[in-house]
Amino acid sequence: MSDTPAYGLWSLVILNSALFIFFAFTFFKPKTKRDWRSFGAFSAFLVALFTEMYGFPLTIYLLSGWLQSRFPSVNWWSHDAGHLLEMMFGWKANPHFGPFHLLSFAFIGGGFWAISAAWPVLYRAQREGTLATTGPYSRVRHPQYVGFVLVMFGFLLQWPTLLTLALFPVLVFMYWRLAVSEERETAARFGEAYAAYKRTTPAFIPRLRPSQNAKRSPA
Template sequence: MPEDYGYNLWFLVILNSAIFIIFAFSFVKPRTKLDWRGFGGFAAFIIALFSEMYGFPLTIYFLSGWLGSRFPDLNLLTHNSGHLWQDLFGWQGDPHLNPLHLLSNVLIAAGFILLYQAWRILYAAQRENRLAATGIYARVRHPQYLGFLTIMFGFLLQWPTLLTLIMFPILAVVYHRLAKHEEKDMTAEFGDEYRDYARRVPAFIPRPRPGKTNPRPTGPHGSDTR
C-alpha cells in the first residue's frame, strides 16, 4: 500500500464531518422545521463529501478507466489524485495551493461568515419580536441559505465528486422552496411590513449598490427572486 494512500480513513470522515457540521450548527442554531430541513441538507452534503475524501473514492472508482487512459502515470490510490481539478488542468505542485483550491478556501470562509452574520442579526430580531431587516438582511432576504450554498460550492471547487455534483443543484432547488415557505410564514406574521421588505431586498443575489450618479431605479412590481 502506498504511503500516501488517503482512503478507508473513516475516523477522519467522522471527525471532519463533525467539525464542519457542529461549526455550522453553532452559527445557525435551527429551531423550526424549515431550519432543520435546510441544515439537514447541508449536513448530508458534508458527510457525502468527506466520505469520498477520506473513506471510499467512489468518483475515482467510476472514472478510473477514463482517468487511467488519459493520465497513465497517475496513481489513483493516492489522496492527491482526488483533487480532480489539479489533474484535469495539468497543474503541478501541491494541489492545496492551486488557484481553485485557494478560491475554495475563500468561499468556504465567506459562507461561514455569512452564516454567523445572519444568525447574529436574526437572533436579536427574534428576541425583540421584530423583522430582521438590517445588516446582511438589508442586502439579501435569505443569507443563511446563501451561506450554505457558498460553502458547498467552495467544497465543489476543492474536491468535486459525482455525488456532491448531483446534490448541489438539488439542494439549491430545496433551499429556494424552503425560502418560499419561509416567506409565507413571514408574510403571515409581519404582513405589509414584510411585503415592503421583500419588494426592496432580493432573495439571494444582492444588487450592486447604486452609484452616486445615474442610479438605476428598482422595479416597482413584486419581490425580486434572484
C-alpha cells in the same frame, strides 16, 4: 504528488464530518423544524464529501478508466488526485495550493461568515417580533441559505465528487423551497412592511450597491 494511497481512513471521515457539522451548528443554531431540515441536508452533504475524501473514493473508482486514459501521468489512487480540478487542468505543484483549492477557501469562508453574521440579526428580530432587515439582511433576504450554498460550492471546487455534484442542485432547490415557504409565512405576519422590504432587497443575489431603504426597518 504522493504515490501512497490514503483512503480507508474512516476515523478521519467521522472526525472531519463531526468537526464541520459542529462548526456549522455553532454558526446556524437551528431551532425550528425548518431549521433542522436545512441543517440536516447540509450535514448529509458534508458526510458524503468526507466519505469520498478519506473513506472510499467512489468517484475515482467509477471514472478510473476514463481518467487514466485521459491523464496517464497521474496516479489516481493517491490522495492528492482527489483534487480533480487541479489534476485535470495540469496543476503540477501541491494541489492544496492550486487555484481551485485556494478559491474554495474564499467561498467556504464567505459562506460561514454569512451564516454567522445573519444569525444574531435574525435572533434579535425574532425576540423583538420585528423583521430582520439589517446586517446581511440588508443585502439579501435569505443570507443563511446563501451561506450554506456558498460553503457547498466551495467544497465542490476543492473536492468534486459524483455524489456531492448530484446532491448540490437538490439542496439548492430545497433551500429555495424553504425560502418560499418562509416568505409566505412572513408576508402573512407583517403584510405591507414585508412587501416593502421585498421590493428593495433581492432574495439571494445581492446588488452591487445595497439599497438604502433595505437597511432601515420598514414601518
